[in-house]
Amino acid sequence: xxxxxACAALCVLVAGCAQNxxxxxxxxxxxxxxxxxxxxxxxEAKRPLREVAKTFQARAPECLNVSVRTVSQSxxxxxxxxxxxxxxxxxxxxxxxxxxxxxxxxxxxxxGKVPPxxxxxxxxxxxxxxxxxxxxxxxxxxxxxxxxxxxxxxxxTGENLGCPDMTKS
Amino acid sequence: MKVRRAALLxxxxxxxxxxxxxxxxGRSPENVVVRSAxxxxxxxxxxxxxxxxxxxxxxxxxxxxxxxxxxxxxxxLGLPAERTSYLVFAFDGSSFLGGSSSSTSSGTVLKPRAGYxxxxxxxxxxxxxxxxxxxxxxxxxxxxxxxxxxxxxCNA
Numbered sequence: 001x002x003x004x005x006a007c008a009a010l011c012v013l014v015a016g017c018a019q020n021x022x023x024x025x026x027x028x029x030x031x032x033x034x035x036x037x038x039x040x041x042x043x044e045a046k047r048p049l050r051e052v053a054k055t056f057q058a059r060a061p062e063c064l065n066v067s068v069r070t071v072s073q074s075x076x077x078x079x080x081x082x083x084x085x086x087x088x089x090x091x092x093x094x095x096x097x098x099x100x101x102x103x104x105x106x107x108x109x110x111x112g113k114v115p116p117x118x119x120x121x122x123x124x125x126x127x128x129x130x131x132x133x134x135x136x137x138x139x140x141x142x143x144x145x146x147x148x149x150x151x152x153x154x155x156x157t158g159e160n161l162g163c164p165d166m167t168k169s
Numbered sequence: 170m171k172v173r174r175a176a177l178l179x180x181x182x183x184x185x186x187x188x189x190x191x192x193x194x195g196r197s198p199e200n201v202v203v204r205s206a207x208x209x210x211x212x213x214x215x216x217x218x219x220x221x222x223x224x225x226x227x228x229x230x231x232x233x234x235x236x237x238x239x240x241x242x243x244x245x246l247g248l249p250a251e252r253t254s255y256l257v258f259a260f261d262g263s264s265f266l267g268g269s270s271s272s273t274s275s276g277t278v279l280k281p282r283a284g285y286x287x288x289x290x291x292x293x294x295x296x297x298x299x300x301x302x303x304x305x306x307x308x309x310x311x312x313x314x315x316x317x318x319x320x321x322x323c324n325a
Contacts, residue, residue, distance in 0.1 A: 150296075163299065164296060165260060165296045165298060166273055167271035
């Protein structure tokens with residue numbers, strides 16, 4: 001629950017506490033470096049771009065196109081949040097991209113224009129270094145998205161193909 | 170008398186946990202084995218695994234049949250051969266302190282072939298889960314991994 005709140009807050013902060021949320025992946029990339037509680041992580045995968053792209057294509061729709069309902073209650077409060085995640089993979093010979101968006105269907109009010117599919121939560125770019133290595137840039141929250149970032153990292157390196165428990169994101 | 174009856178009904182509801190889940194009925198042969206390794210969580214939270222079994226009609230509509238708890242490392246169940254089933258592997262977490270609960274799941278369509286055996290490896294560790302389904306032919310030992318099949322277009 002705290003992670004959901006932190007991530008929701010981040011989306012607002014990335015947008016500069018205003019109502020101008022990034023409306024596409026490129027705007028998200030440009031917003032993250034200067035945003036509070038957001039960062040760019042870069043690492044090298046010892047796999048060719050083709051394999052990284054193939055894994056993104058195979059795992060992202062299965063693992064990330066999910067709905068998560070979180071219910072939290074205490075003696076004085078009750079929250080029921082429904083978040084719908086949408087993953088998009090864009091592949092071309094020079095680059096592979098994974099975009100993750102989240103749309104709150106209930107329990108969260110988002111002021112401002114939300115792009116189709118929801119607010120951008122994470123963008124991962126895979127760019128070839130050479131025939132056998134690929135550079136991965138992950139734009140996303142510095143807190144609250146550890147699980148999904150670990151999953152994307154595992155897919156990129158090929159070391160762990162597990163799906164992230166999106167209730168932890 | 171009415172008060173006593175109401176109290177009994179309430180007690181029955183509470184005993185049942187007010188849940189709509191029911192145990193999946195045993196069926197022979199047990200052609201599916203689920204091996205699971207699920208982290209139970211921390212001192213303040215718990216994680217439980219289960220598989221919800223639905224039958225699927227020709228229009229890809231589901232009808233819930235029952236649930237098998239993945240509370241043992243190995244659980245066997247029987248699915249009707251040559252009929253389409255929809256298996257939903259669910260991971261239910263709850264926090265004792267925060268009073269919160271959450272659930273994540275992964276579903277796949279399976280139409281078991283007569284005479285074949287199926288093994289599902291289910292893991293949940295460090296908030297990452299993996300569900301791998303394999304089909305094997307006991308007659309010749311051949312085995313292959315089956316891709317996850319979405320419910321939409323289940324007859325394709």
